[in-house]
Amino acid sequence: MDFLILGKPGYLVLQALVTGLLVGGVYALIALGIVIINKASGVFNFAHGFMMLIGALIFWSLFQSTGLSPVLVFLFSGVVLTVLSTGVRFPANWKREQRIAVIAVLWGLTGATLIQTDHLLIRALVGTALGSALMGLVIERLTIRPLIGQPLFTSVMMTLAVGQVLLGATQLTWGSVERGLPVFATTNALGLSQAFAPIRISGVLGGMLVIKTELLIAFVLAILTFVAFVLFFNYTTLGLSMRATAESQDLAQAVGLRVRAILAVAWAIAGVLAALAGILHGASTGISITMAGLALRAFPAVLLGGLESIGGAVVGGLVIGVVEKLGTAYFGSDVGEQLMPFVILMIVLIIRPTGLFGEKRIERI
Amino acid sequence: MSANIRPSGVFDTTYVQDMTINRTRFDLILSWGFLFVVLLIPLLTREGPFGVDIVPLGAVGTVERIAILMIAVQGLNLLVGYTGQVSLGQAAFMAVGAYSTTVLMRQGMTFWLALPIGALLTGLVGLIFGLPSLRVKGFYLAMATLAAQFIIPWLLRNPLAPLTNGSNPLPVPRTTIGEFVITGAAQYYTLILISLAAMIIARNIIRTRAGRAFVAIRDNDLAAELLGINVFAYKLRAFFVCAVFAGLAGGLLAFESRSVTPDQFDLQSSIELLAMLIIGGAGISQAPLLGVGFVLILREGAIPSLTPLLNDFLPRLLPFIDSVNISASLAPALFGITIILFLIIEPRGLAYRWEIFKISWKLRPFSY
Amino acid sequence: MRVRIFTFLLVVALVTGLVTAALPSGMVVAQGITHSECKEDLTGMTIPFYTFGDLSGPYAPITQPLAAGFSDALKYFNGMGGICGAQIELVQEDSGGDREQSLSIYQRFSTADPKPLLLLLYASADSELLRERVAEDEIPVFLFAGSTIGLYGEKADTPGWIYAGIPLYTDQFGAFCKWVASAWTTDLKREGAPVIGHLSWEGSFGRATETTETTAYCKAQGVEVVGGEYFLPTATDVTAQINNLVSKGANILYTTTLASGTALIAKDLTTLGLEEQVLLAGANWVLDSSVGLLGQRTLKPSGMPSTDGVLGLLPYTWWDEKHPGTALVQEQFTANNRPPTARGIAYLAGFGAIDTYIELIIQTVNRVGKDNLTGAEVKKTLDGFKYEALGGVFSYDWTNGVRDVRMTRIGQLGYLRGADGAPVIVEVGGQKMLVPVIAPVTTESVPVPDLKPGGADVPK
Structure with a gap:
């Protein structure tokens, strides 16, 4: 006996729902990256898709077993750590020597991690985190900071130009070859890396439910990242000062927060988030130049949740994922993927003009 | 920021003077001089009547596209620059104009009638997508208009496919006056004249009651409402005018490229139109000319002429990089870097710099 | 440096001259690949080969191996004497997958002096967009895609100026x-x-x-x-x-x-x-x-x-099949250190396109002479063109109003x-x-x- 939901076999509807939620996890990660920057500086980042692409490609390169030149590795990680450490607030009672020692130890550890080729996953993760954070910092320093005090829309357009430069940089370094990224994979009997098998649950609503492992991992990571961010923004000094800066840059400056450093950190975090989203997407479909376009599909997620809301980004991502897949199951992919996310977005915006969880600003004359 | 700084002691003595478009003799000479040069361009190519090869033939097409996109960007300028309502759907509105003009022409209507009807139809579509502006503001509004960017191509591809050929390009019939087919130089002058007319109309809209209401809404919509301006009605009017301009540009683009496809009007194009406006300087009426001119000359003139040189030179400089990768990276990288440098040096746009230049010229030898 | 280039060109010219003189009928470029015999010596001429497409956009994965194929094929065939001694020069631009840019690049190409003899495209959408214009501008197009509208028009009843290298x-x-x-x-x-x-x-x-x-x-x-x-x-x-x-x-x-x-x-x-x-x-x-x-x-x-x-x-011979044409491409592929990921249809097609172009120009020059070489004349050649590119890797027969591979x-x-x-x-x-x-x-x-x-x- 078939179990039907609105004329569709129940297991297919459930399948669409589950896949939608899981795909929504990737959208949520992308949306998070865009929201972090918007929250800190009010800039909507159109370059996010290209940051994802570069992050994923850095990861791919480090995931290959080719060794790196030790001199370059130490120079690079030294530079990145020095830059990053300027954004960290050490406990006030630490002596200068202690701070330097901590950084030096970190430097040695990262350098050693990047040189070795026995644990590729760790190397790739550490390298990508550093590389993408550096990318975020460089973008902020070279293109966004000179525009402080200028019309906001100029900064938004700037991210567009940055996207083009990043595209040029990927073309120059990696070309446009499509690459498989066997990260959620085991080695099979032949010595080939093989993607994790999907989880199959049979006998659900009259059929079999298939859960893609890599999408599940992406989903779990997205949720973990979200939880980490909630903790970060609520309990750490840096997170609290970022929230203060987002509230009012002038006031934050007045109480002694280093606004510029905080903006830089926001971009570094967005770089890392972009890389993470890129890796997770790449792991399920391979790295291709079309990845940059995926960020466009996450735009409705950002707006749905609200431009300033971390939780909203996650909810928005999941909602858009589910809408896409359910829409596809019922009306076909052209309606489901191209039309429904935007129709839903329009409806939500008309009912709640600042998204589901966006900040409502009280306007005065 | 005033466009009308004049030496002290020079006043307007009549209302006509106060309202003229070219407020000074210098402006007047400049406008006519510029128009004269533009009109001269096709005559100076190797196919012109003088047979001189001063202007490359390819430049004619670039100027044509500048003239067309200028209309779309001027519409956007009225909406974004003057009324303060950000729209990311301009290319979709152009698609409406291009397709309605083409479909009407394919039904046998003449271009000269199809073009205005297409533009008005686009205006109506613009009204629909302007409705969220009642409640939605700022970047959220930009994203609500982004929905147009996806909904309109979907409509063109799927339900309207019998009229539009779906995803496939739709050929545009030739435009004629009697037996005379408009092409070559005639096409150029047609486009320039329509574009000029659109610019004059836009300039005049700004000078009307509606134009002043637009500016009031941009500066503070609550204050505008208190002054008795029906904010929503004027926002809708701005959307309507913006869409009509976009529809006009779309119809002309169909006329120029003789084939239209939904791919032509993607989000990328919308964002680029907005970028051209920002580069020109939103809220200044010369912005479209400067912004579109800058971007198109960069992309169609400067970058293509630089690439062969760099394609030759860079692989020798960077022998460890595949030369195919180098040539693939050139166009986006050069475009991006130029825009970045430009925005850092002149974040308020070219028109702003132009005003500063004019003022400092008028005030010379005093720098203030 | 300049002296070296001139010496090189001189040597190339001499070798070409000798090879041309030594071969009585048909010019064997490599084993199994034969071009028509040259009736005129074009030494000293440079003949451009025009192409544009999506080098940096969504279709880039197919374009970059194609571009690699072009550049390796040009190096090889120019070294073998080009087109009756004339060197082929690649003119390539990047549209980024944007139709607006396709139009503007096409417009720039079509107004070049002299006009392109042939344009190579591989995006269906570009061919459909430019169909009417290439006919007006008298520029034949070699398309590596199978678009019905591009080749035969909206009602599929008017074979145009576009010729495809694969079936619809x-x-x-x-x-x-x-x-x-x-x-x-x-x-x-x-x-x-x-x-x-x-x-x-x-x-x-x-x-x-x-x-x-x-x-x-x-x-x-x-x-x-x-x-x-x-x-x-x-x-x-x-x-x-x-x-x-x-x-x-x-x-x-x-x-x-x-x-x-x-x-x-x-x-x-x-x-x-x-x-x-x-x-x-x-x-x-x-x-x-x-x-x-x-x-x-x-x-x-x-x-x-x-x-x-x-x-x-x-609809063509693949790399893995034993064939003198694929052997040549494989040899050049290895000689140019191309990565294994580029060994696909695009590289092969790039090589085949250059070979076809050479034969096309030779036949046209033989028919009308080098001073009358125009796009319109190339189109006339194409209308009766039958050629086994790379010795049969690609087989083209565009006679009888056919525009694609059948x-x-x-x-x-x-x-x-x-x-x-x-x-x-x-x-x-x-x-x-x-x-x-x-x-x-x-x-x-x-x-x-x-x-x-x-x-x-x-x-x-």
Whole structure:
């Protein structure tokens, strides 16, 4: 006996729902990256898709077993750590020597991690985190900071130009070859890396439910990242000062927060988030130049949740994922993927003009 | 920021003077001089009547596209620059104009009638997508208009496919006056004249009651409402005018490229139109000319002429990089870097710099 | 440096002259590749070869190997004497996949002085967009795509100035239907009747295959078509689309996508456990090494990659077949240190296009002389052009108003196996990989049905 939901076999509807939620996890990660920057500086980042692409490609390169030149590795990680450490607030009672020692130890550890080729996953993760954070910092320093005090829309357009430069940089370094990224994979009997098998649950609503492992991992990571961010923004000094800066840059400056450093950190975090989203997407479909376009599909997620809301980004991502897949199951992919996310977005915006969880600003004359 | 700084002691003595478009003799000479040069361009190519090869033939097409996109960007300028309502759907509105003009022409209507009807139809579509502006503001509004960017191509591809050929390009019939087919130089002058007319109309809209209401809404919509301006009605009017301009540009683009496809009007194009406006300087009426001119000359003139040189030179400089990768990276990288440098040096746009230049010229030898 | 270039050119000229003089009839460039004999010596001339396309946009994965093919082929053929001594110069621009830019680049090319003799394109959408204009500007186009509108116009009744190097996508699909109907119970050992669902990319390329004519033709062959799903190239997952088609009864998915699209479909079929139940097939682009490289991470229960056994159209000779033409391309490929990922249809097509261009210009010059070499004259040559490019790797016959290739074979993607039947594993960049191999399933080329609107094979 078939179990039907609105004329569709129940297991297919459930399948669409589950896949939608899981795909929504990737959208949520992308949306998070865009929201972090918007929250800190009010800039909507159109370059996010290209940051994802570069992050994923850095990861791919480090995931290959080719060794790196030790001199370059130490120079690079030294530079990145020095830059990053300027954004960290050490406990006030630490002596200068202690701070330097901590950084030096970190430097040695990262350098050693990047040189070795026995644990590729760790190397790739550490390298990508550093590389993408550096990318975020460089973008902020070279293109966004000179525009402080200028019309906001100029900064938004700037991210567009940055996207083009990043595209040029990927073309120059990696070309446009499509690459498989066997990260959620085991080695099979032949010595080939093989993607994790999907989880199959049979006998659900009259059929079999298939859960893609890599999408599940992406989903779990997205949720973990979200939880980490909630903790970060609520309990750490840096997170609290970022929230203060987002509230009012002038006031934050007045109480002694280093606004510029905080903006830089926001971009570094967005770089890392972009890389993470890129890796997770790449792991399920391979790295291709079309990845940059995926960020466009996450735009409705950002707006749905609200431009300033971390939780909203996650909810928005999941909602858009589910809408896409359910829409596809019922009306076909052209309606489901191209039309429904935007129709839903329009409806939500008309009912709640600042998204589901966006900040409502009280306007005065 | 005033466009009308004049030496002290020079006043307007009549209302006509106060309202003229070219407020000074210098402006007047400049406008006519510029128009004269533009009109001269096709005559100076190797196919012109003088047979001189001063202007490359390819430049004619670039100027044509500048003239067309200028209309779309001027519409956007009225909406974004003057009324303060950000729209990311301009290319979709152009698609409406291009397709309605083409479909009407394919039904046998003449271009000269199809073009205005297409533009008005686009205006109506613009009204629909302007409705969220009642409640939605700022970047959220930009994203609500982004929905147009996806909904309109979907409509063109799927339900309207019998009229539009779906995803496939739709050929545009030739435009004629009697037996005379408009092409070559005639096409150029047609486009320039329509574009000029659109610019004059836009300039005049700004000078009307509606134009002043637009500016009031941009500066503070609550204050505008208190002054008795029906904010929503004027926002809708701005959307309507913006869409009509976009529809006009779309119809002309169909006329120029003789084939239209939904791919032509993607989000990328919308964002680029907005970028051209920002580069020109939103809220200044010369912005479209400067912004579109800058971007198109960069992309169609400067970058293509630089690439062969760099394609030759860079692989020798960077022998460890595949030369195919180098040539693939050139166009986006050069475009991006130029825009970045430009925005850092002149974040308020070219028109702003132009005003500063004019003022400092008028005030010379005093720098203030 | 300059002296060296001149010396080099002098040597090239001399060698060319000697070679030209020494060969009585036909010019053998390499073993198996013969160009027509030159009646005029073009030494000292530079003949440009124009092409533009999406070097940095969504179709870049196919463009960059193509560009590599062009540049290696030019190096090789120019070294062998170019076109009767004239050197070929590549003029290439990047449209970024943006139609606006395609138009502006075309306009720049078409107003160059002298006008291009031929333009090479490979995007269906570009050809459809420029169809009318190239005819007006008298610039013939060599297209590596199978767009009906581009080649034959909106009503498919006016062969234009565009000539394709592969069969129309509609005709490819028809040929597949015909083959699958005959092979269903025999070669493929399947039960029931074949039912096809289209699963392709959104856009004019992906949507080119599903037309009322192809559906009617397949039905007449005994193959039902249950409709299509069109996904965006950015898709992360197509399981919902596959489920839709399969629940309509499809047991074959036919796709018109490039590598990443095909690999994604193959992977999701395996994920859903449908790899035995549903066949995956597609247009000629589906049979590409990049599909095999990209799609080998997901394994079927049998232990072979999900893309193993993908069927497709093979209207040319593949790298893996023994042939003097492919041997030459392979040799140049190795000599130029191209990465294994570039060894696909695009590189081969790039090489073939340059070879065809040379023959085309030689024939035109022989007919009208070098001073009358124009696009219009090249078009006249094309209208009666029959050529076995690279000695038969590509076979072109554009006589009698035909604008595309009318013969094809069916091919299949597999993985190289050793003598013991076990798959061969190589190590590339520290990663162990299987080697994708594409082999014909039908050894003889068969004519493709004519499924243009109003075509000869469309059921009345």
